[in-house]
Amino acid sequence: MNQNLNYYYLIYQEISSLLLYQSIFNDEVGRAFLKLLKTIYSRHETDVNFHCLTAYSHWFKVLAFQGISWQDHLINKILLDNNPFSQQVQIMTLQNLPNALIEASKHDLSILNTLYNLPLEAISQWVKQSANVPFSPLVVQLDNSNNTFLHQSDNWENCLEELAQYYRQQGTGIFAEYKALKWQDSQLIGISHPDPIKLNELVGYEAQKDTLIKNTKMLLSGYSALNVLLYGSRGSGKSSLVKGLLNEYSSQGLRLIEVNKSQLHNLPLIVDQVRNIPQKFIMFVDDLSFEEDNDGFKALKVVLEGSVTAKAKNVVVYATSNRRHLIREFFADRPRPSDADEIHNWDTVQEKLSFSDRFGLTLTFEPANQDIYLNIVHHLAQQxxxxxxxxxxxxxxxQWATKYNGRSGRTARQFIDFLQGELIMDN
Incomplete structure (x- = not known):
């Protein structure tokens, strides 16, 4: 067999010898690439190797679906990979890691560096030789959109410190791939397209925003941050403010986990899953209220106040609500002169009314008056x-506020979005 084709077989052998980063090839692109290497090597001298052509086509197709270059794909997989090195280097310095783990990482990075430098034109030529056809398969080289330290380095073995720093800040696996997550089917799953709202788009409640930003920075700095209840009128931007924090500080390791009211009983379980991870987490509960003293109420109380298990220092709860008192109170809850009533009924009432006090901070968002509403409109129009x-x-x-949803930040955003579309169509 041609010596060049043997070289590709050696590459396949090297990939098989990866010690830590084997899972890089567990996705569709990786499996297609390995199959291509296999079929390049397995050929007959005179027959057309249709399997080789098919394998190349499949690899090309799955790369095209992702819309990124082979080099970008490879680096993305390295930065996301969850392995003993990427896990341990998040909680200890590179110098304190076992030497065997360091050497294994260098071994794997050297192999992956070789794969990164494989020119696609050469792959096409090898496919031509292996398939025994008179043409070279089409090569389309997408530009590398990334500009990470790995892209800039000629020797990835020298990038361990930078790679370690990246893992510490951005995490690995699902926590590196997604900045927003949700609890579904008893597990955390990533949200592919979180709300892109930015903090500089939100005006009108500057004091509340500044306080929440300061509390979030304390969380990111490793200090004791407070759980926060954002209470106020609908459409005032409470939820948008929390989402804006994520877009502002995700590059510093902030992550958001959305928890529905119906899932609150799982909150202690979710906290336990992330308490030993270096990233910082906002447990976001939107539109919080309770109809009665249910399991969700008890679970949230445990997370807010702690239990025998220590509170997680990297987790805060940010909840929004239109109700100052989160648990509905009925007249039937109040003491009546009846022997059948609970003896300490007022204690029950106070337990319900004081639940919101268990949040360290309560930020109040008053209904927008006309000045605030118009200020938001001016700001969005300028942007x-x-x-x-x-x-x-x-x-x-x-006119819009009168005709539709009244004065609020949400109404201002809806008005500006409609106005922008209207102006574009008129022109």
Whole structure:
């Protein structure tokens, strides 16, 4: 067999010898690449090797579906990989890791560096030789969109310290791949397209925003941060503010886990899954309230106040609600002069009314008056470069608020989105 084809077989052998990063080839692109290497080697001297052509086509197709280059794909997989090195280096310095783990990492990075440098034109030529056809398969080289330290280095064995720092800040596996997650079917799953709202898009409640930002920075710095209840009128931007924090600080290791009210009984379990992970987590509960003293109430109380198990220092709960008192109180809850009533009924009432006090911070979002509403409208219009005379813009905004959902940040956003589309269509 041609010496060049033997070289590709040696590459396949090297991939098989990976010690820590084997899972890089467990996805569809990786499996297609390994199959291609196998079929390049297994050929007859005179017959057309259709399997080789098919394998190349499949590898090309799965790469095209991802829309990234082979080099970008390889580096992304390295940065996400969950293995003994990427796990342990998050909780201890590189110098304190076992030497065997360091050497295994260097061994694997050297092999992966070789794969990164394989020119696609050469792969096409080897496929031509192996398939015994007179043409070379098409090569389409996508630009590398990443510019990480691995892209910039000629020798990945020298990148261990930078790789370790990346794992410490961004995590591995699902916590590196996704900045927003949710609890579903008794496990954490990633949210592929989280709300892209940014903090600089939110105006009108500056004091509340500044306080929440400061508390979040304390969490990211490793200090004791407080659980926060964001209470106030609908459409005031409470949920958007929490989501904006994620988009602002995810690069510093902040992650958000969305927990529905119906899943609150799982909250202690979720916290236990992330308490030993270096990233910092916001447990986000939107529109929080309880109809009665249920399991979700008890589970949230445990997370807020702690139990025999120590509170997780890397986790806070940020909850939004339209109700100051999170548990509905009925007149039937109040003491009545009846022997059948609970003896300490007022204690039960106070337990319900004081539940919101268990949050360390309560930020109140009052209904937007006209000045706040118009200020939000001006801000959003400026960001989207909507150039209408001020009087016309304000007149339209007031009409919209009167006709639809009243004055709020949400109404202002809906108005501006509609206005932008209307102006574009009119032009």
């Amino acid at each position: 989207l470069n909507i150039n209408l005379p001020l009087e016309e813009l304000e007149f339209k905004a007031k």
